[in-house]
Amino acid sequence: MTAKTADYRRWYVIGPPYLWLLVLFLIPFVIVFKLSLSQVATAIPPYTPTFSWATGLTAFISQLNFDNYSFIFGDPLYINAYISSLKIAFLSTLLTLLVAYPMAYGMARAPKSWQPTLMMLVILPFWTSFLIRIYAWIAILKPEGFLSIFLIKLGLISEPLQIMNTTTAVYIGIVYSYLPFMILPLYASLEKINPSLLEAAQDLGSQPWRAFWQVTFPLSLPGVFAGCLLVFIPAVGEFVIPDLLGGSETLMIGKTLWTEFFNNRDWPLASAVAVLLLLVLIIPIVLFQRQQELEREAAR
């Protein structure tokens, strides 16, 4: 076999993944990006210019401009919505981590024969529609809901809780919905830790807490990072949970995007908001990849 045919074969193997990336990610992004440089029009579709071979490519490109981006930076609403979304996503990621870590730890330390069952229990909620599970939370959190009734019966509170339609309800919804995405990568990395490492730490006189912070936790970091990204990224753009559980004052970029798209019929501006959101999200991903590369190099 010559070097040349080997080269071709290599392309057969890596070609399809690149093709998928092109079709499923790059082309849609280019379309959205193009839209973000267009203007509103009362027509089908509701923006201009639309490309036609008759007028040619140069005429088409000359009509595009960055006005929508300067508009976004001219009104504090959008910046505030990004910041508020990042804040909500960050806090809920942290809360999810705090809830998920003990669960994942317990799963990893449970007898091997139990683990598939525990894993199943974590995945089980996915069998019910996401929307139905959020509706169930409405029934739990509303003033006459299960939670308030239960706490009043116990005598812990005298007035119904006002959680529904507040940002607190949004946090609860996000933590609940994304919990499995945090537990699974955490479990995967905790389960790989060799128990003899902890025994060694104890043999050398380390207290259990210290052994956890110095051995277990650092070794689970890849799981922590993966889990946090899996929760953080979708939480930033979350629309359904704040719409159903949040109040009118819960400002998130997903809702702002919806308003631009549906109320203002401004597809170009909505696209510009989406492109900027993508940039906001790409930064943590790049940081994560860099971190992984560093780890790989350290392992070498």
Added chain:
Amino acid sequence: MLWLEKAARRVAYSIVAATAAIAFAGQSAQAEEKVVKVYNWSDYIDPTILTDFTKETGIKVVYDVFDSNEVLETKLLAGGSGYDVVVPTASFLSRQIKAGVFQKLDKAKIPNLKYIWPEIYERIAKYDPGNEYAVNWMWGTTGVGYNEAKIKERMADAPVTSLDMIFKPEIAAKFKDCGIYMLDSPEDIIPVVLNYLGLDPNTTKQEDFDKAEAVLLKIRPYIKKFHSSEYINALANGDACMALGWSGDILQAASRATEAKNGQVIKYNIPKEGTQMWFDMMAIPADAKDVDAALTFINYLNRPEVMAKASNFIQYANGNLGSQKFIDESVLKNPAVYPDPETMKKLFVHLTWDNKTQRVVTRMWTKITTGQ
């Protein structure tokens, strides 16, 4: 958004329509199967009308629902919605006509238009000049719905026939604890506020909008939620004691509360200051697949008996004069549904905002609802 409920209802309608189609497949088997795809507001038709239509004409109905004009409009503007009959509100319709979304109706194929109510169509002509593109489905008003007992308990002499109930901060404050809802729709609220202030509801002046904004910002702390459909259930089950919403929705909440026998009594009044009158219009998209089936469907609905059945079920007034002799006394004589001529004079129509004004108003609305 009552997605869940809507999805369930959608399934129910499909089953009803499919059953009807199967039952009558025998009759129409020799002909090719005709289908009319309808996209209408949620909770907005007596399902037996659809089965009766299929029974009579052999045309199967695929019936989908939406709960905001924006969702419908976005589908229409994207093109290729796949629907044969859609039901936008007139203020949206007029913009969509300009965008080239609809086709002119072949009125020769809708003979039942002879029953229309000229006074209503005259008002509609402001949106659709010459009534060329659309036929009225239902019309109604935007006003205050309230839970009688909860309001009386907090304020014995509450001005229930006035918008003061909700737009006066000192009055609205009294009902903060029992839940005030408002439509999440500047098109429906801002003109009503402008009219309440004695300003032109169709103004485009910034200073007028500023005055309306001031009114809403003052009562903002007392409003529990801005939402365009949740208030039906909230009023019915007692989660809300007051809502600025659409007439028929509030009357539906009233009948749901009665059916549930939960002791909640819901009332609706057209505000004495006058309010916005709106029209939901049946129109045929330019790219509809089966225009004949769509016209047959619209003509069927405009038969007086059918229109009356529809109004009796959903408790909205319709623009079909002929239907009035078949409408239940309780609906026809209810001034909240069919206002008396005196009240009718105080009702105004709101025309479509241009793109620039729309942006100003939407931005203002975001400021009101989110405080940003």
